[in-house]
Amino acid sequence: MTETVFTYAAPALKFGRGAAAEIGYDVRAWGARRVLLVTDPGVAATGHPERVAEGLRARDLQVVVFDRSRVEPTDVSLEEAVAFARAEGPFDAVVAVGGGSSIDTAKAVALLVTNPGELMDYVNAPIGKARAPQQPVLPLVAVPTTTGTGAESTTICVMDVLALMVKTGISHAALRPRLAVVDPALSATQPPGVLAAAGMDILCHALESYTARWYGDFDAKQPEQRVPYCGSNPIADLWSERALGLLATAFRAAVHDAREGRDGSEAAEQMALAATFAGLGFGNAGVHIPHANAYPIAGRVQDFRPADYPQDEPMVPHGMAVALTAPEAFRFTFDAAPERHLRAARLLDPAATGADGPGLLPDVVASLMRDIGIPNGLGEVGYGAGDVDALVDGSLKQQRLLATAPKEVTGDDLASIIGASLEHW
Amino acid sequence: MTETVFTYAAPALKFGRGAAAEIGYDVRAWGARRVLLVTDPGVAATGHPERVAEGLRARDLQVVVFDRSRVEPTDVSLEEAVAFARAEGPFDAVVAVGGGSSIDTAKAVALLVTNPGELMDYVNAPIGKARAPQQPVLPLVAVPTTTGTGAESTTICVMDVLALMVKTGISHAALRPRLAVVDPALSATQPPGVLAAAGMDILCHALESYTARWYGDFDAKQPEQRVPYCGSNPIADLWSERALGLLATAFRAAVHDAREGRDGSEAAEQMALAATFAGLGFGNAGVHIPHANAYPIAGRVQDFRPADYPQDEPMVPHGMAVALTAPEAFRFTFDAAPERHLRAARLLDPAATGADGPGLLPDVVASLMRDIGIPNGLGEVGYGAGDVDALVDGSLKQQRLLATAPKEVTGDDLASIIGASLEHW
Known part of the structure; x- marks a missing residue:
């Protein structure tokens, strides 16, 4: 029996x-009186979190600020945030102002201040132990200050477990922000490399x-087996297609505007909308090979220091x-799914001159990557042919993601993909 | 200052x-133990509500059934449902199985069993008195058995107030179903006239x-002035456009299948998806002139008895x-908004041969109406030229809807629209 139901x-x-x-x-409309605002030092320095806190206080809310979220949270950093919240609480709501790291930190806090046990x-x-929360999680407002992560839409909190040197997370429907x-205006000043x-x-x-596996191509699930990520489906498709359409017109323009020092352009605002739309799509469909590969690529870095990031x-x-x-x-x-790949390529670059075939979407994506730096x-x-095996091993650990790919992915497949990705043009 | 914010x-x-x-x-995952199932006698006769109730009992939930929702609820019928629920409660959740009438009845019940006062x-x-709920409303599951109303997505409960002979409602964000x-399968057996x-x-x-007024063309609002219906916006557009695309391929086919006695066709399933998508759009943007006119057109009927409905x-x-x-x-x-009207017409009928102009969308819609009966x-x-003034008076009472139109609508405008609608082809 194959699946007949999708969720959104x-x-x-x-x-x-x-x-x-x-x-x-x-x-306040939720009845909250005492709010924990979660951010990180870099975002705090922009002044946005303090302005949000002022807006909360103007509505007679008590606000406690935790501004030590770690960029790329670890089990240790999350435990610190939880300990802070448990000591300073009780709170009625959590407001996260920042990138995915602050929002994910806030998810862990919202879970663990109302539920017993440890991270x-x-x-x-x-x-x-993959325990499900037994008590309602604190309501969470996610206020992204970078356009991209989609953490405001998703049900996951990603972390590095330091002692095991592994990236994992908490995944439960209750972690999805309420608002x-x-x-x-909060993401208007990203430097071009970050954008x-x-x-x-x-x-x-x-x-x-x-391009995720179609929800109806999975085996039928019992309700308790359903996960928030159910594969591509008619609703996630809608968001993904529109996000691609927005990126087609706004992405190069937004990076160009940022290079020229024009903050808050129309293109930048369209990027914020594209980020939201893509988050609403992947928050229900899921992601697959590129995200699985990203774990070891980020995790095994030796010397690379990108422009516009802390050095x-x-x-x-x-x-x-x-x-x-x-x-x-x-x-x-x-x-x-040839037609999906071709349609995605045409949405992303309606002027693409390549022929319909396996190379069209790769060419359109690589061309964009080259243009935006x-x-x-x-x-x-910093990776060479000698690193491919180690990167493959890291990707294979992300079976939850690889299972969302539209076809089976073996270690050899990953070795081919990663090996061919040492140089694109 | 014009508006810069939209909500979804x-x-x-x-x-x-x-x-x-x-x-x-x-x-059960919400912690419920005791559930009120709300339906109406006609839907109850299909057996769907009882099968839903069995599914609830199989998960160890206690179920009480209220099967006396009135088709086209009145203040009296809603008060009866509320009295029943208050007497038979407490409940932890409400499940509505039926059309808009059962779902709207369940909304009133979910509100009034946890909040003091009367309807x-x-x-x-x-x-x-337009009081806002002070206590959380019971969580509501809406299970539509007709494809159309969108009540599963909206924040309104519509009713006739019998003593005043007026249609009004309760409108609050808390009334939106949780699921x-x-x-x-539940809407697979609609006769062609109903479909x-x-x-x-x-x-x-x-x-x-x-075609609703663009959200950014309204005056800027304070947060407490925001209503769920904020005018057309980038997200509502997405749902509306996709609904039109689904209707373009499925609507005539679904009616044809129903006429031929083919239940549960692919086209009928696409209609269920179109209904959901359109509901998600209008549940955030709002509707305008045709819905305002529908109130007096339905309310002042004398003798008309449509095929496939109770006679x-x-x-x-x-x-x-x-x-x-x-x-x-x-x-x-x-x-x-000429370009929106033209785009809507082309989405609904990509093969339309008419020229771009004010008549294109009316022609496409009228052609569809003729084909489906x-x-x-x-x-x-049953209306004639002598009824126009009374219909206009009824429409003018729906100022909340008329305010969502993309331009000002006067009584004379409505008289022209209604007068020209006595015969379409």
């Missing part, structure tokens, strides 16, 4: 300039969701790590 | 054949949402009442 869920959304000033009203009780098995507030990498994350959310430690930004094997991943998945393959971020 | 909210959705069998799992305390002013379960009328409701939800009392079914002035309404609104104008349901 999303946070309520408030979108537009000025939206971040209204959060106090919404939180590892709720982390995905086999690393953790996403997307105010383009390019984050934009590739948006693009891959849309492309991976759109104090080597890193491959998440969106860049996702992008680096995307063209070859979509060449591999082409034959599982993404490195030309894994070679540029 | 939707129930979680479970869509597909077999979805209605899983509700017990979902309701009229919460009804829109000036008829009622919509759309199982095409045609309900389908015109779907179509007008999409067309009115798509015991005269009626103009809601979707038919909405359709009857739609072509002329869209001719009137054309100049407020909708009456040829108000004349066929």
Whole structure:
């Protein structure tokens, strides 16, 4: 029996300039009195979190700020945030202002201040005990300040478990924020390198969701077996297609505007909308090979320090790590759903001159990457042919993601994809 | 200052054949033990509500059934349902199985079993006191058995207030169902006349949402002034456009299948998806002139008894009442947003041969109405030129809807629209 049912869920959304000033009203309408605001030091320095806190206080809410979220959260950093919230609480709601890291930190806090036990009780098995929350999680408002992660729409909290040197997470429907507030003014000042990498994350959310295995091609599930990520479906498709259409007109323009120092352009606002749409799509369909590969690509970095990011430690930004094997991943998945790959390519670049075939989407994606300054393959971020096996091993650990691919993915398949991604053009 | 913010909210959705069998799992996951199932006698006779109740009991839920929802609820019928629920409660959740009438009845019940006071305390002013709920409303699962109303996505409960002979309602974000379960098997046996009328409701939800005043063209609002219906916006557009695309291929085919006695065809399933999509659009954008006109058209009926509906009392079914002035309404609104009207027409009928102009969308809609057996104008349901003034008076009472039109609508404008709608072809 194959599956006949798909599910869809999303946070309520408030979108537009000025939206971040209204959060106090919404939180008060839920009956909240005491709010924990979660952010990170870099975002705190922009002043946006303090302005959000002022808006909360203006509605007679008590606000406690936790501004020590770690960029790329770890089990240790999340435990610190939870300990802070348990000590300073009780709270009635959590407001996260920042990128995916702050929002994911807030998800862990919202879960663990109302539920007993420790972080590892709720982390995905086999690393953790994968316990489901027994008590309602605190309502969470997610206020993204980078355009890309989609964390405001999703049900996952991603973390590095330091002692095991492995990336895993907590995944449960209860972690989805109740309200996403997307105010383009908060993401108006991203430098071009950040906008390019984050934009590739948006693009891959849309492309991976759109090419994910069709929900009806999975085995039929019992209701208790359903997960938030159910494969491509008529609703996720809608979001993915529209995100691709927005990226087609806005992505190069937004990076160009950022290079010229024009903050808050129309194109940047369209990127915020594209990020939201792609998040709503992948938050229900799921992602696959490029995201699976991104884990070891980011995790095994040696020396690469990208422009427009802090230079104090080597890193491959998440969106860049996702992008680096995307063209070859979509060449591999082409034959599982040719018409979807071709349609995605035409949506992303209606003027593409390539012939319909396995190379069209890879060419369109690589051309975009080149134009916006993404490195030309894994070679540029420090990997060589000798690293392929280790990267494959890392990807194979992400079976939850690989299962969403539209066809079976073996270690040899991954070795081909990663090996062909050392240089794209 | 014009508006810069739009909002979007939707129930979680479970869509597909077999979805209605899983509700017990979902309701249990919310912690519920005792559930009120709300339906009406006609739907109860199909056996669907009893099968849903069995599914709930199989998950160890106690189920009490209220099967006396009135088709076209009144203040009296809603008060009866509330009295029943208050006497038989407490309940932890409400499951509505039926058309818009059962779902709206369940909304009133979910509100009034946890909140003090009486129905009229919460009804829109000036008829009622427009009080906002102070306590959380019971979580509601909406299980539509007709494809059309969109009640599973919306925040309104519509009723006739008998003593005043006026149609009004309760409108609050808290009334939106928590979960919509759309199982095409439950709407697979609609006769062709019902499918045609309900389908015109779907179509007008999409067309009115798509041509509604753009959210950014309203005056800027304070957060407490925001209503769920914020005018056309990038997200509502997405749903409306896709609903139109589904209707383009499925509507005539579904009516044809129903005429041939083929239940549960692919086209019928696409109609269920179109209904859901259009509901998600209009549940956030709003509807305007055709829906405003539908109130007096349905309310002042004298003798009309449509095929495939109960023949015991005269009626103009809601979707038919909405359709009857739609072509002329869209001719009137054309100049407020020509490109939207043309795009809607081309989505609904990609093969339309008419020239781009004010008549294209009216022609496409009227052609569809003729093909599926909708009456040829108000004349066929019993109205004449002498009734226009009274119909205009009734429409003018729906100022909340008329305010969503893309341009100002005067009584003279309505008289022209209604007068030209006596005969369409």
